[in-house]
Amino acid sequence: MEQESNADKTSAALRALYRRDQRPWVVAFSGGKDSTLLVQLVLNMLQELGPLASKPVYVISTDTRVEAPNVEEYLANLILQMQSFAQRSHLPVSVEMVSPLPSEGFWAQLIGKGYPSPTRWFRWCTSKMKIRPMRRCIEAITIRHGSVILLLGTRRSESPERARRMQGRERTDAGLNPHDEIPNALVSTPIMDWSTDAVWEYLLAHEPPWGGDHRQLFHLYRQAEGGECPVILDLAQPSCGGSRFGCWTCTVVKFDKSMQGFIDAGEEWMRPLNVFRDRLKAVREIPEWRMEKRRSGVLTKGR
């Protein structure tokens, strides 16, 4: 079966990479299917290594503070389960959730600074709420250890654009490439060749080491029509280009298909959030409600 040979190959590659040097690992975890698979394979590999698993592994997740509440709850529980598993198994694993500073948060930008709600062309949310908190954390780990290997759950088959970007990267013989913006961080993408079907097949057939199963994750995807705003570490990465599973305040998309998916699946309590999101988007598109003075200082004509 495709998923079994993928899993064997990926696990062997992870084992070799882990034992190759002393650089700690940082696994970027969004709570989505791909990074869940990656964390599962990494933790399984560490368990198999037993006492040889000695160098630190940090599993880092971001909470933008405006996540869809049902996804936020799912992720918070998962983080607790992973933390408790790492502790009772005596694995050198820390599982952390990072968040934007209050001054970087959605409402501070929108109400405090008067930013328009985010658009495809002015996607300030990604840099302030996702990239900065994650980078602060990675940089702190890098300062402590000198250098890190960053494991990402990106896959070629996610989109042709993703495949092109991954193709163009120069890699060392261990399949690593330097991160474009974080000094002393090398990037590894261990599941890059997995297909979406293989990811789901593996997750549904293998319970995670931290307990439970992946049925809730599968259920959330089914309701949200499958998209997600992934862990993003640089602005060049595309995000949220359609349906997604991210902030309930996201106005980057025209319609929030994932929230609508949840509502259609019976999560009626999300309807007022959806109405409010639509209003956030509509408000920025009413010219009369804008300031007469533009950011450049020029006065808008005819007002």
Ligand code: SF4
């Ligand atoms: S889900 Fe939307 S609002 Fe949230 S970080 Fe992604 S693009 Fe920005």
